[in-house]
Amino acid sequence: MAPSSVPAATIARVAVIGATGYGGLQTLRLLHQHPQLQVTYLGGERSSGKRWRDLVPFLPLPGDPVVQSPDPEAIAAAADLAVLSLPNGLAAQLVPPLLERGVKVVDLSADYRYRSLSQWQEVYATEARQVPRSDTDLCQEAVYGLVEWAEERIRGARLVAAPGCFPTASLLGLLPFLQQGLIETRGIVIDAKTGTSGGGRAAKEHLLLAEASEAVAPYGVVGHRHTSEIEQLAGEAAGRAIQLQFTPHLMPMVRGLLATVYGRLRDPGLTADDCTTVLAAAYRHADCVEVLPVGTYPSTKWVRGTNRALISVQVDSRTGQLIVMSAVDNLIKGQAGQGVQCLNLMAGLPAATGLPLLPFYP
Amino acid sequence: MAPSSVPAATIARVAVIGATGYGGLQTLRLLHQHPQLQVTYLGGERSSGKRWRDLVPFLPLPGDPVVQSPDPEAIAAAADLAVLSLPNGLAAQLVPPLLERGVKVVDLSADYRYRSLSQWQEVYATEARQVPRSDTDLCQEAVYGLVEWAEERIRGARLVAAPGCFPTASLLGLLPFLQQGLIETRGIVIDAKTGTSGGGRAAKEHLLLAEASEAVAPYGVVGHRHTSEIEQLAGEAAGRAIQLQFTPHLMPMVRGLLATVYGRLRDPGLTADDCTTVLAAAYRHADCVEVLPVGTYPSTKWVRGTNRALISVQVDSRTGQLIVMSAVDNLIKGQAGQGVQCLNLMAGLPAATGLPLLPFYP
């Protein structure tokens, strides 16, 4: 996968565990064209023992590997880094033995997104009942992998929890204003819209095309799990606890996620230009975040198939509201692509290495 | 169109002007199965002189009529009532001569939605420059046709302005709470989502399937024309001027509109059950509005092809936010179906007469 012109010494070996779900498929596809990361282990539970080609005929891999069971010993022998794309609760069983064997881990599940294990057990109560956990220290050690806000810490991390798709889009838009104290911490509303691939590849009635096409509907109103994840990070940026309103909506499309964030400006004299400047400053060095000019609003289509977030801001001088609009591809910048950003940093590479930033439009 | 079992005396004659746009097509389709309203005049500007069948092969009409130019004299000779589905600014030229000739009018455009002509001229500045108007009195006389909130006035009206699609969904959810003073009048946020048919049938690049499919994006952020329309009615219900945030988003689907409305409860002790009771009371006698039980959220698919609005409410006791979710078919309850409700009332019939209320699912 890595062209021969790149010195072998700088190629890191990556294990992808949970390869046939959407997170795993994106990771494999992204690494396929990566110049310095190479997939050397393909692991899966249900698909263990099967030829890759029989499972995924549309994404041939060199040598058509057989999917392995996720054995820590074997993974450690084959890889320096691992990406886990497993159901919530399962990752926490594989992470400790991997870390013990010196494998650095990027976990795409929610298992290490909370600094407090007990909060995870509260929010993910169903999973917590099935999976006994006592890795309080790993919860504290894990770095929340919102790359543009934790680049240095990710670079030195053993364990990174890749953020959820909704938190990624929401926080990228929200954090610059919270950190600088430009908006009220009360009354924040996040109205989010996601494509159905966010619901995963397992067959569920409400995600059938016949059900989800030509349909827009809210779900998880009040209390969706990503609320607490967003609040944790928002609170850290603001320096005080934050409670906000987060409402996800299911969109009749495959991929793409838009967060429309409403907050009240502390200084009603701030203009959209001012706020755009704030955003642009925050992301000046971020290759994967682009701030749009005032009046240009992001479409999820503009980021489809890319690891880029597009953010735009508008201000209503009548109401004092700030509106931040943030679009990502839920499966790339919202999941696997951000995971690869983390891998890059952990392997000593620039964060955006090998990641697609421009869409094939339309 | 009207079955012979209905007494001839109760059949009202209806002219449909602007028949080949989406508003006109819905009106014709709805009246096609109506027991007591009969289309007796088909008018259009561009399509004048053409056989209906050549224009719309998929919606055959009895006798395959020729489209007429919208001549007031001819309309008055043929019809008791008229539905105008014309571009903004054009309706205002046809309405006065129709009213003079005794034809009652339901106008689907924005021309008579504002009590004040000058406000219309401000909000619809482009159209106002092209079309000189001085019908201040008609603006004041016109009844805003949000049926569930103006049934008696519509029944006696000569001229009804059918509400816009976004105002219909938003106001149905918002008015009960404003009228009873249950939410703060400041800080209201309406995040709305519409199918692309809301943009009309004229060819525009951004509404192409290749552009709008697999895409979600905001537009008209701050200052969309429907903001002032919503604020006018919201203010009347609240008894004081209201300024709110309205942000429309374009959805990758043909039809359907969802308004997610956020407001702050005055009494933080109110529960979702309480608020559902408030809604249910407000719409107890409304055949075309249904309040869903707590925890069941409306999908636009559930109202597709119907004149029904589905409303659900949720409360976040942590933040004190009320979330009202309101779904309509933008072309029926959001436009032509509500127009037919108005026609029904003006013809002395129950509002829901002849209107479809249940969807063909999926």
Next chain:
Amino acid sequence: MAPSSVPAATIARVAVIGATGYGGLQTLRLLHQHPQLQVTYLGGERSSGKRWRDLVPFLPLPGDPVVQSPDPEAIAAAADLAVLSLPNGLAAQLVPPLLERGVKVVDLSADYRYRSLSQWQEVYATEARQVPRSDTDLCQEAVYGLVEWAEERIRGARLVAAPGCFPTASLLGLLPFLQQGLIETRGIVIDAKTGTSGGGRAAKEHLLLAEASEAVAPYGVVGHRHTSEIEQLAGEAAGRAIQLQFTPHLMPMVRGLLATVYGRLRDPGLTADDCTTVLAAAYRHADCVEVLPVGTYPSTKWVRGTNRALISVQVDSRTGQLIVMSAVDNLIKGQAGQGVQCLNLMAGLPAATGLPLLPFYP
């Protein structure tokens, strides 16, 4: 459901068994607006004992009935006619006891579509292994419910097998030409396209929106079960056995089915006008089939939500090919609507009674 203006004596009572699948939902929705058929029994296996409203909040039924288990005795006590919308193999277990108790049946499954039980057992081998059957006589008695070609026989039938969706569209286009011997019986190609609702409501990975949207693919190439069903009827019309090529394709849409049928003209001098005349003559008295003028090709959108089939024909004088294009709504004319047509006939009513023929466009 039936308005009071209709004499009670002419209202037939209908049981709908398998009510929450797509076939059942369509049937209920169609009967909801039917003037002379009334649903008096709602049966289901998995949903038995549950309130309708909890199962299907978007399609309220009068009195919010509880779903019953499909008990023949209870069905016979409540209904004159029954529509079965059950998985293949299960209908054959319920039909005999219903017929014995005097209930006439329209079966939407494939169980009685073949005159020969052994052919059914061959084509539906999986089901046949699970369900032992010996109702050879019922297979012979059952009338194949392609309404426009069996109206008189359906009128007198106890048991009607509603045709499959693909056979309906294909045969309506093909039979007039076969019956009159206008095309070769060898080399017929049917290239068919269906929306994903044809795959039913049970959750399957390949029918997820994320999988099926933005995707077009063939399936069941050579040997799809509907091939033999089409061949049986085509052979009867032609008076000789026919083997043809049938290839279904899955479309990224909810509902709609188009069959593009290719056949070689026996007389190469026949024009598209001639062939349109043949079609028009065949369907002169068919309310639910419309033949389009030459050069106007049917879109599935034009029949969406209706019980109408639209057929158009073109001829290539260079190659001698006849191309017949036939569009239906797979869930209505292709399934439940045709079922209601059959019910109508069995109840002594005109076939199209109460059925929608015009779409809500777009």
Next chain:
Amino acid sequence: MAPSSVPAATIARVAVIGATGYGGLQTLRLLHQHPQLQVTYLGGERSSGKRWRDLVPFLPLPGDPVVQSPDPEAIAAAADLAVLSLPNGLAAQLVPPLLERGVKVVDLSADYRYRSLSQWQEVYATEARQVPRSDTDLCQEAVYGLVEWAEERIRGARLVAAPGCFPTASLLGLLPFLQQGLIETRGIVIDAKTGTSGGGRAAKEHLLLAEASEAVAPYGVVGHRHTSEIEQLAGEAAGRAIQLQFTPHLMPMVRGLLATVYGRLRDPGLTADDCTTVLAAAYRHADCVEVLPVGTYPSTKWVRGTNRALISVQVDSRTGQLIVMSAVDNLIKGQAGQGVQCLNLMAGLPAATGLPLLPFYP
């Protein structure tokens, strides 16, 4: 755009003319990640003089260039190669002056796809009336750029006519069998399905999402322009004139194209395995064509965003029919990607250089 690790000497300079249409956008996106081709001239008619960023905010280019008018002198000064993505008829005006100045051209239009100018004038009669042409010799000189069948000739060409999207998918499936004389040359049927992006970016009513979504319909039945293009190449491969049936259908999706090709086997004993072997042999050295195993059928989704064609074959031993299914991304392998393949060859590079072959699924 080309990384510094590539020797400067091997970088070819490319002009893209007609940059804001779908063909131009794909070309730019593909060249953006190309290691050895660099865009050095951006030309357009309507967009001339405008900053790129204002035209296409979602696809930023280095230096945010201004679009130039397509002046041959300026193009020749800046570029070695040119890709023309212009309306039919316009390319033929720009090609001669470019060739005279030593610029090699890949033309994405139909202007040079026919060896005979008079045939072009017949098939593209409308354009021919508007644009007088006398470049008979260029029509004969131009190489038809179906890469897998003309690699050597393209390598030495000054002028390449990139094939149409339908011909690409159809011919890749058909040519191996015609060339080896395995199927009858009479009675071939090509039933093709395309996403709406094939209709281009100009706004047209029938391509609106509201019109084209939830709709499948044939168009151009008998006599579509691509028929003659396919027949020309098919005839050359077969060694005799061929007349076949080609029927395109519009699909409710953005991009992707499937051709289902039906032909009669000369030797009825040939199996699907045999035919797969024939295909595999034909494309043994083709990086951009993959033959699927028997029983695995291509989905357009599997090639979305790639330059790969997926082909599968099935045989019906009963009817003697061969069914070849061929899927491409209409805008990449069906248009701009194949254009880049041609550029690669003309620049002395392997055909697949820099082209994406694997999809981001789903």
